[in-house]
Amino acid sequence: MADFIQGFWSLYIAIPTVLGLVGVFCLAWRLSSRPAAGESTGTSGHVWDEDLTEYNNPLPRWWLNMLYLTIVWGLLYLLAYPGLGTFKGLLGWSQQDAYEAEMSEADARYAPIFARYADQPIAEVAADPKARKIGERLYATYCTGCHGSDARGARGFPNLRDGDWLYGGTPEAIEASITNGRQAAMPAWGAILGVDKVAQVTAHVEQLAGRTTDSAAAAAGQAVFQTHCAACHGPEGQGNPLMGAPNLSDDIWLYGGSTKKIAESIQDGRNGHMPAHGNLLGPARVHLLAAYVYGINQAP
């Protein structure tokens, strides 16, 4: 358990909890005293609208009994379950155990279903409608937050259904991306090249993508590109899946395709990070997910 609720902090939580219950009990006890037979209850002493007074009657018996019951219930609950600082409760129940029990139950239920596909090649799994349904559900749980519910991505998070791959679209490459994650390293060139050369190489990159740009700037930018960029992006800017260097000639942009955004990518660098999911999901689920991602790119 966290350090926060050790020692002093444990008491800091437990004592006010118990005092609160005792306090409610004492208050209820005091308010429950009834007048002796024949005696009247008197009024509270408050007067409104000249002659409107308030009786000081005891609380109804049924209401008080309900309150006592809730106090007893609260005490029994705190004895049985964790609630008083670090005291674990007599039943030994814990959130962590309950979560793990649920997870292992789910694993036992789904493992045989997943295992059926684990040994099949991804292309075959992708063609199986049932497997695709399972993959779709896994995708919705684990991937939509970054790649979007339709897998079309967002700025900085690649579109997974456009057939344009950073790391390659073979079943093996997709499975590796999911299992091990990916870390892109596009260096920042602003300080090395200076503003003018960044503008020139931006013009050249736009030209590679098939746009018409200032041809003098683009020509100067080509020299910069061959010196500093071709090693990763290739001499024609066609990209290199070995390091996730994107194709710059297809006019598909991970970080935005305006002149300003392209210049920003070059000036400041980019470091996209895909977290590894192998340990979290296990190989059988990753296999189904890879088949799902592969499959949505094969669909007509």
Ligand code: HEC
């Ligand atoms: C060390 C390898 C490497 C070098 C050198 C390199 N890049 Fe990159 N570049 C990458 C990677 C990897 C990415 C993808 C970054 C990501 O996914 O976060 C990238 C991304 C980009 C992008 C964004 C593409 C998009 O789709 O939004 C542009 C533009 C770009 N690079 C241009 C250049 C230019 C121009 C140069 C030379 C001045 C250059 N790169 C040099 C590896 C490199």
Ligand code: HEC
């Ligand atoms: C925290 C955000 C995040 C989550 C969650 C995430 N991804 Fe990614 N993913 C990324 C980013 C960012 C990249 C691009 C990395 C780069 O720029 O090099 C990426 C890249 C990929 C790639 C490689 C794409 C290519 O063009 O080669 C695949 C495949 C992929 N993700 C699949 C998945 C699947 C399947 C899941 C769900 C299990 C998932 N991702 C969950 C952020 C995420």
